[in-house]
Amino acid sequence: MSFTRMQFERNSSFGLVKLSTLLTLLFLVGCGGKPASVSGVVTLDGGPLERGTVGFAPTGGGMRAAGIIQSDGSYTLKTNREKGLEVGDYLVTVASREPGAEDPNGGPPMPGPYITPRHYAIAKTSGLQFNVEKGSNTINIELSSEGLEADNKSKRGRR
């Protein structure tokens, strides 16, 4: 008798623990924001880019997502403070510059020469468009350095 009661109680308490865990998990999931996530690798002429910024601007207007390119060429997108982004079509920009020289008076550094051609930095001229679907997306961005020399000759950092 007492054994069966114990058994029953144990089972019910396990049920409760399970239920509460489930509730907590559901609660946390409910707080999670954006429906899609995007990550991938950015390459220039086949080799991974080591630095720079990726921007995803929705074609129909709305909030832009951005990611920083890591030293292995990989990036992950965030929308402001939130991970991920909305579903839809995006115009994509990539800008990568050599690090600028340090300012002797402690001011911010002007960016160095372009690593990726300048037209990739502006949505209208980048020619990069991708569709982002619900769930996790892998979008690898392949760039070509064509036109880079002309970009670096025409304009340099100035104050």
Next chain:
Amino acid sequence: MQESRNLPRRRKLFSAFTLVELLVVIAIIGVLVALLLPAVQAAREAARRIQCSNNMKNVALAVVNYHDVKRHLPFDINWSTNFGGEYYLQADGSKDPASPSKYVSGRNRNGKGWIVDILPQLEQQAMYDGMKLGFDDPSKKIMDFLARANNGSGMGRMDVREFMDNQLSVLTCPSDPSAVPRDDMWWWTGATVAVTSYKGVAGDTAVGKAFDAGGLWSNEDWGSIPDRFESLGCNGLFWKFGYYDPINFRQISDGLSNTLMIGESVVEQDLHSMAYFSDGDWASCNMQLNYFMPNLENVKIDWYDVRGFRSLHPGVVQFAMADASVQVLNEGIDHDIYRALSTRDGGEVAGLDF
């Protein structure tokens, strides 16, 4: 006698909790706390946001009171400028040279920020008087700004440094743990200085365009050109034109209640946050509202991508309008409306009741 013999038996039956019962109780308490804690945290954050909005209100009222006395807004004095060679770039590309400044002479690029002007209105007269040698020293002819750890001139001179790390609570957003005196502010590297969470709106100038930064927001899709590096023509209320022609309320033809004056920022996201210095107290609306650099270490490299407005209050950024009312802007605001609100005389039909 019989009762006392019965007592131990009764205790054995009813007075102890089993381990299972305790676990159940703990589980129930756990669920309740899990439900309650976010609510408590949200309430605390709401309180911090109200305090922050109160700070902004005080700063905005100080600006309005200053305007009542001086008939113009407080202004920045640049730390590096080409007096005699500066101009307003016109829409057709022509240049309109600036007439000599009434407020700044050739060798007086001292770097005074607009917040210094309103210190008396913020009941900090002593601080204002103490800082005065930094921007108004009758005995010195050369007052160009320089601030290194152990020497400097203009606002960076050593005999006013004792005031430079004075962190006023009215300039500090309580939700931003990075808003404390810091030693990594641009132009003040190595010197520990006070920071501000509240910055003047320079308009929607495309920061970084003049030196072709290629940043996320450094083009005409996001902001106006020219930007402040190239000409005097900012279309907001603070920054570069100020030492030539400080703005007055009559020039705000878009309406005081439709024009952003002061907005919030997060110090560790934008190291241009020195409170009393002219390159630390303004930001532009050319970038997406509430944009945060995804990696903190890039704040130093892509600094032109973060000179906008943002806050740690969930999903919103607060602004004081030019009429000193404090408004809450949703981070999802249409960028064109946001830009229109930031200009003083753009002639756009934009109000907060969108």
